[in-house]
Amino acid sequence: MAACMTTIRLSNDLRPLGKSEILVSPIAWGMWRLAGEVAPVHAMIEAALGAGINFFDTADIYGCDVPAGFGSAEELLGRALAEDRSLRAKMVIATKAGIRPGIPYNSSATYLADALDASLTRIGVEQVDLYQIHRRDFLTHPHEVAETLTRMVEAGKIRSIGVSNYSVDEFDALQAFLGQPIVSTQPEFSPLRTAPLFDGTLDHAMRRDVAVMAWSPLGGGRLAQGDHPAARLLAEHGARYDVDAATATLAWIMAHPARIIPIVGSQNPARIAASADAYKVEWTRAEWYAVLQAGMGENLP
Numbered sequence: 001m002a003a004c005m006t007t008i009r010l011s012n013d014l015r016p017l018g019k020s021e022i023l024v025s026p027i028a029w030g031m032w033r034l035a036g037e038v039a040p041v042h043a044m045i046e047a048a049l050g051a052g053i054n055f056f057d058t059a060d061i062y063g064c065d066v067p068a069g070f071g072s073a074e075e076l077l078g079r080a081l082a083e084d085r086s087l088r089a090k091m092v093i094a095t096k097a098g099i100r101p102g103i104p105y106n107s108s109a110t111y112l113a114d115a116l117d118a119s120l121t122r123i124g125v126e127q128v129d130l131y132q133i134h135r136r137d138f139l140t141h142p143h144e145v146a147e148t149l150t151r152m153v154e155a156g157k158i159r160s161i162g163v164s165n166y167s168v169d170e171f172d173a174l175q176a177f178l179g180q181p182i183v184s185t186q187p188e189f190s191p192l193r194t195a196p197l198f199d200g201t202l203d204h205a206m207r208r209d210v211a212v213m214a215w216s217p218l219g220g221g222r223l224a225q226g227d228h229p230a231a232r233l234l235a236e237h238g239a240r241y242d243v244d245a246a247t248a249t250l251a252w253i254m255a256h257p258a259r260i261i262p263i264v265g266s267q268n269p270a271r272i273a274a275s276a277d278a279y280k281v282e283w284t285r286a287e288w289y290a291v292l293q294a295g296m297g298e299n300l301p
Contacts, residue, residue, distance in 0.1 A: 006284070006285075007282040007283060007284055008255045008282060008283045008284075008285075008288065009282050010026070010251060010254050010255065010278065010279045010281070010282075011026070011279070012025070012026060012052055012276070012279045013026075014054070015259065016211075017092070017129075017130065017160065017183050017184060017211050018160070018162075018181060018182070018183030018184050018209060018210045018211040019181040019183055019209050019210075020159070020160045020181075020183045022092055022129055022130070022159060022160060022183075023054075023092075024054060024055040024092050024211070024261065025052055025053045025054045025055050025261075026254055026259070026261060026279075027051070027052075027053050027055070027250065027254075027261060027262055027264060027275050027276075027278065028053065028055035028056065028057050028094075028213060028261050028262070028263045028264065029044070029045075029048040029053050029055070029056055029057070029263070029264050029265075029272060030056075030057045030058070030215065030263035030264065030265045031056070031057065031058040031059075031062050031073045031076075031077065032058075032059070032062045032073070032215075032265055033062075033265055033267050034058070034062060034063065034072075034073040034076050034077070034267065035063060035066045035068060035072065035073070035076070036076075038076060038079040038080050038083065040267075041076050041077065041079070041080045042080050042083070042084065043269045044267060044269055044272060045080060045087060045091075046269070047269035047270070047272040047273045048264075048272050049090055049091075050273060050276075051272060051273050051274075051275050051276035052276055053264075053272075053275070054090060054091060054092050055091075055092045055094070055261065056077070056091050056092065056093050056094065057094045057095075057096075057186075057213065057263050058073050058074055058077055058093070058094070058095050058096075058123075059073070059074075059095055059096035059097070059099075059132075059134055060074060060095065060096065060097050060115055060118065060119050060122075061096075061099045061100070061101075061134065062074070063075075063076075064101060070100075070101070071118065071119075071122050074095060074119055074122040074123050075122045075123075077093075077122075077123055078122050078123040078124035078125075079124075081123065081124055081125070082124050088125065092129045092130070093123065093125065093128050093129050093130070094128065094129060094130035094131075094132060094162065094184075094213075095119050095123070095128050095130075095131060095132070096131070096132040096133070096134040096164055097111075097112060097115035097116065097119065097131070097132075097133070097134060098111075098112070098115075098133045098134040098135055098137060099134045099135055104135075105135050105136065105137040105138070105139075106137055106140070107133055107136075107137035107140040107144075107145045107148075108137070108139075108140050108144065109144055109147065109148045112133075112145070112148045112149075112152075113148060113151075113152075116131065116152055116157055116158070117157075120157060126156070126157070127156055127157055127158065127159060128157070128158055128159070129158075129159045129160065130158070130159065130160050130161075130162050130183070130184060131149070131152060131157075131158040131160070131161060131162070132161075132162035132163055132164045132184065132186060133145060133149075133162075133163050133164065133166070133174075134164050134165070135164065135165045136165070136166055136167075136170050142170075142173040142174040142176070142177055143177045145174055145177075146174055146177035146178045147177070149161050149178065150178065150179060150180075153180065160180075160183045160184075161178065161180065161181075161182050161183065162182060162183055162184035162185065162186065162211075162213075163182055163184070163185050163186070164185070164186035164187075164213075164215075165186065165187065165188075166185060167199070167201075168199070168200045168201060168204045171185060171204065171210075181208070181209075181210075182210065183210065183211060184210060184211040184212070184213055185201065185205055185210055185211075185212055185213070186212075186213040186214070186215055186263075187201050187212070187214065187215070188214070188215050188216050189212075189214035189215075189216075189217065189253065189260060190214070190216060190217050190218060190219040190223060190249065190253065190295070191219065191223060191230045191234070191249065191252060191291050191292060191294070191295030192219035192222060192223065192228070192230060192295050193216065193219065194292065194295060194296055196212075197292075202256065202258045202260075205258050206257065206258050211259075211261060212258050212259070212260045212261065213260075213261045213263055214253055214260050214261065214262045214263060215263050216265075217249060217250060217253050217262035217263065217264070218246055218249055218265075219249075223245060223246065223249045224244070224245055224246040224249070225245070228294075228295075229294040229295075229297075230291055230294040230295040231245055232294075233290055233291050233294050234248040234249050234252065234291060235248070237281070237283075237287060237291070238281065241277075241280045241281045241282075242277075242280075243274070243277045243278070243280065243281060244274070246271070246274075247274055247275065247277045247278050247281070248278075248281055249262075250262045250264070250275055250278040251278040251279070251280075251281035251283070252281075252283065252288060252291055254278065255283050255288055
């Protein structure tokens with residue numbers, strides 16, 4: 001009976017980013033909504049660091065849907081780093097490339113080389129810790145992508161390689177042509193987007209010791225506030241630990257043995273700071289599976 005009631009507890013310790021020597025926090029802060037002026041960006045970065053978050057995820061396309069346009073999120077990050085040079089040493093910076101409106105995907109050697117140089121210029125750094133192919137370009141052979149990424153590593157412009165929105169087979173095709181491991185994969189994952197549990201993504205990551213970064217962990221905000229059955233269960237469970245549904249959702253994601261890193265997208269410093277409360281939340285298997293089934297809208301076999 002005691003074994004049935006065993007709870008899953010979370011740790012806030014830094015861990016290696018896949019098969020790299022880079023140490024990252026169990027939660028990341030993402031910049032897909034980053035816009036506006038530099039002063040609020042400072043407040044967000046400080047809130048993240050104060051919450052124990054050292055992992056910062058952006059992309060060249062972030063900001064494409066605001067007046068500042070393509071590259072503006074990276075540029076804002078760069079302005080914040082330029083105003084306080086001490087921040088860079090506290091941060092593991094990840095960015096992505098490969099999506100361009102109207103194309104839509106391009107991972108050719110020339111494009112990626114230019115995209116990386118542009119990202120480095122906007123952020124104002126000589127190297128990023130993690131460089132990710134944002135989405136698979138079906139018209140570029142993975143051998144060409146691998147050669148390009150290898151040259152970036154050898155030039156000292158990136159420390160490690162990751163992928164985003166890749167299937168297991170796409171991951172393996174790229175890895176086959178690389179002389180170093182792909183250290184991370186970034187699928188969409190939440191109680192409302194459970195495909196990685198069933199399509200092999202998480203099992204593949206555990207087998208290969210690949211870090212999993214989950215984008216849209218709150219289901220586009222539907223789990224933070226809403227009347228979806230999963231949102232109600234998360235709010236009820238969170239209340240037992242004096243946290244809200246959003247924080248409970250982060251804990252639910254991190255409870256998986258793949259040690260998934262949810263990417264918090266809030267632009268509110270208080271909400272970013274509150275993410276640290278996720279470590280207080282514990283789960284029994286029955287509680288965790290109840291949320292999964294509510295999110296799926298059906299019972300497991």
